[in-house]
Amino acid sequence: MSIVQLQDMTTNIGPYRILHNVSFEVPTGGVFVLLGRNGAGKTTTLRSIMGLWQTSPKSVFFKGKDISGLHTSEIARMGVAYVPENMGIFGGLTVEENLRLATTKGKFDKSRLSWVYQLFPALEKFWHTKAAALSGGQKQMLSVARAVIEPRELILIDEPTKGLAPAIIANMHDAFAEISQTTTLILVEQNFAFARSLGNQLAVIDDGCVAYTGSMNAFESDAELQARLLGVA
Amino acid sequence: MTERSSKRVFSPHQAFKYAYHTIGRLPGGVFWLPVALGGISFLLISQPATWLTLTIAGLAMGLMIFLMASGLSLVFGLMDVLNFGHSAFISFGAFIAASILSWHAGWLQADSVLLNGAALFLALLGAVSFACIAGWFFETVIIKPVYKDHLRQILITMGALIVCEQLILVVWGGIPLTVPRPAFLQGSVLLGQVPIEVYRLFALLMGLVIYAGLYWLFNATRAGLLVRAGVENREMVEALGYRIDRLFLAVFIGGSALAALGGAIWAGYETMISPALGTEMMTLVFIVVIIGGPGSIQGTLLGALLVGLTGNYLGYLAPKMALATNMLLMLSVLLWRPNGLKPVAS
Numbered sequence: 001m002s003i004v005q006l007q008d009m010t011t012n013i014g015p016y017r018i019l020h021n022v023s024f025e026v027p028t029g030g031v032f033v034l035l036g037r038n039g040a041g042k043t044t045t046l047r048s049i050m051g052l053w054q055t056s057p058k059s060v061f062f063k064g065k066d067i068s069g070l071h072t073s074e075i076a077r078m079g080v081a082y083v084p085e086n087m088g089i090f091g092g093l094t095v096e097e098n099l100r101l102a103t104t105k106g107k108f109d110k111s112r113l114s115w116v117y118q119l120f121p122a123l124e125k126f127w128h129t130k131a132a133a134l135s136g137g138q139k140q141m142l143s144v145a146r147a148v149i150e151p152r153e154l155i156l157i158d159e160p161t162k163g164l165a166p167a168i169i170a171n172m173h174d175a176f177a178e179i180s181q182t183t184t185l186i187l188v189e190q191n192f193a194f195a196r197s198l199g200n201q202l203a204v205i206d207d208g209c210v211a212y213t214g215s216m217n218a219f220e221s222d223a224e225l226q227a228r229l230l231g232v233a
Numbered sequence: 234m235t236e237r238s239s240k241r242v243f244s245p246h247q248a249f250k251y252a253y254h255t256i257g258r259l260p261g262g263v264f265w266l267p268v269a270l271g272g273i274s275f276l277l278i279s280q281p282a283t284w285l286t287l288t289i290a291g292l293a294m295g296l297m298i299f300l301m302a303s304g305l306s307l308v309f310g311l312m313d314v315l316n317f318g319h320s321a322f323i324s325f326g327a328f329i330a331a332s333i334l335s336w337h338a339g340w341l342q343a344d345s346v347l348l349n350g351a352a353l354f355l356a357l358l359g360a361v362s363f364a365c366i367a368g369w370f371f372e373t374v375i376i377k378p379v380y381k382d383h384l385r386q387i388l389i390t391m392g393a394l395i396v397c398e399q400l401i402l403v404v405w406g407g408i409p410l411t412v413p414r415p416a417f418l419q420g421s422v423l424l425g426q427v428p429i430e431v432y433r434l435f436a437l438l439m440g441l442v443i444y445a446g447l448y449w450l451f452n453a454t455r456a457g458l459l460v461r462a463g464v465e466n467r468e469m470v471e472a473l474g475y476r477i478d479r480l481f482l483a484v485f486i487g488g489s490a491l492a493a494l495g496g497a498i499w500a501g502y503e504t505m506i507s508p509a510l511g512t513e514m515m516t517l518v519f520i521v522v523i524i525g526g527p528g529s530i531q532g533t534l535l536g537a538l539l540v541g542l543t544g545n546y547l548g549y550l551a552p553k554m555a556l557a558t559n560m561l562l563m564l565s566v567l568l569w570r571p572n573g574l575k576p577v578a579s
Contacts, residue, residue, distance in 0.1 A: 050472060076474035088469035090462045092577055097458055102473050106455045
């Protein structure tokens with residue numbers, strides 16, 4: 001059973017057509033990776049699923065329900081979280097306030113919060129610190145923590161390792177591996193080694209079209225395909 | 234070493250930079266600016282009684298401007314809307330309050346603080362209620378179609394301001410309107426040997442109460458948290474499951490109500506108002522918002538206090554400079570801190 005189905009999804013931004021008839025299915029559970037060169041349309045695909053860009057009608061399905069045309073807030077309330085490339089944290093708010101906004105009723109579930117602390121211990125330490133004062137890695141932790149502070153069914157994560165130190169990337173890797181036990185992740189990633197170690201399935205986007213879909217194992221073993229689609233030697 | 238540092242001479246530019254960095258590092262940072270301004274003017278004026286009168290007048294004026302500008306700041310910061318029609322709410326607030334006060338002239342002059350207060354309360358309530366309805370209409374009909382288009386926003390809101398001024402002319406006429414004050418807010422009280430107008434103290438108190446209320450709202454409630462988050466990143470607020478358009482409408486209505494409240498209190502302060510009030514105040518409130526940093530309530534308070542105090546001090550020290558004062562203040566702040574004195578974190 002797939003959690004997300006894209007059927008001939010077309011997305012325009014202003015007068016430009018960015019995505020052309022994108023179709024693929026994301027199975028429930030695990031990590032689904034979106035790969036592609038810069039400007040291929042990966043971020044636009046995530047944003048289209050989240051309702052942040054208008055898509056063609058009847059082209060995005062979440063658990064079998066057509067969500068194309070729904071308001072972003074409605075999609076979020078269905079259990080979809082989004083971690084944007086720029087992290088989207090609120091710098092003027094404390095770590096606690098950032099996380100509180102991501103809860104449905106403004107209250108934390110204690111066991112869930114302990115689990116988040118265990119994933120990202122730095123957040124407990126900087127609980128009352130303004131998010132603007134955090135380091136890049138801590139901001140990324142906060143952004144991911146905000147997506148998991150309450151149980152979600154699907155998390156869309158856009159380039160989480162961009163510009164981070166190796167130790168933080170290792171922390172992120174472990175966190176995603178644990179989160180994906182209970183939640184489906186769609187991960188946009190340029191770091192192929194990182195994506196390869198987490199992903200079960202993948203789609204490669206090239207020039208606004210789906211160039212490949214399949215299992216990570218099959219893609220990993222085809223060096224010629226990697227070189228052609230990603231420029232990986 | 235000691236000899237070398239004792240001979241160190243600062244150029245005016247260096248002295249300015251040094252003072253700026255020192256103020257920036259103090260706990261409270263830029264909030265010491267009004268205090269520094271008060272201290273410098275105390276030395277220049279050198280007459281404590283005059284200085285105290287000017288300071289109270291400046292603070293009262295600043296807090297009234299804060300009421301008028303805070304809504305604009307939120308609308309600008311949260312919705313990225315340049316609403317030149319904001320000052321129409323100030324005008325309507327002033328004229329509606331003036332009319333209600335005139336209708337209750339008997340209550341105003343009665344020898345009962347209760348009746349005086351009831352007339353004042355009705356005037357303020359009338360102004361605020363009208364602004365809530367007008368704000369809802371303005372956002373839904375005029376602002377919503379021009380989101381994300383600054384040029385059209387300027388044109389349409391300027392047009393709306395002109396229409397509102399003409400409406401005021403039609404309803405109240407072109408002759409300046411006298412605004413009666415309740416008896417309990419007339420006259421002066423002695424602060425030491427210095428007479429201070431009671432109405433100024435009332436305006437000061439109202440400004441402080443509203444600021445405290447807004448501070449509580451934005452820092453201790455979920456709605457306030459959402460507004461602060463929305464000012465920084467609207468898209469992310471939506472991605473967390475909130476309808477930002479509904480938040481916009483609520484903030485717009487609240488901002489319009491505050492403008493009307495400010496206009497109503499300003500009318501009593503000036504005691505005579507004309508239909509041009511909105512246009513006159515428009516420049517002032519925009520200056521305050523730019524000085525403070527759009528979307529920042531604390532910044533708006535700081536900007537308003539600086540404008541109020543500077544206007545009063547310079548009006549006394551160099552009256553010929555009075556007209557240019559606000560523009561000079563804005564230019565200085567923009568050169569110093571282009572995002573305003575207390576910008577919203579990004």
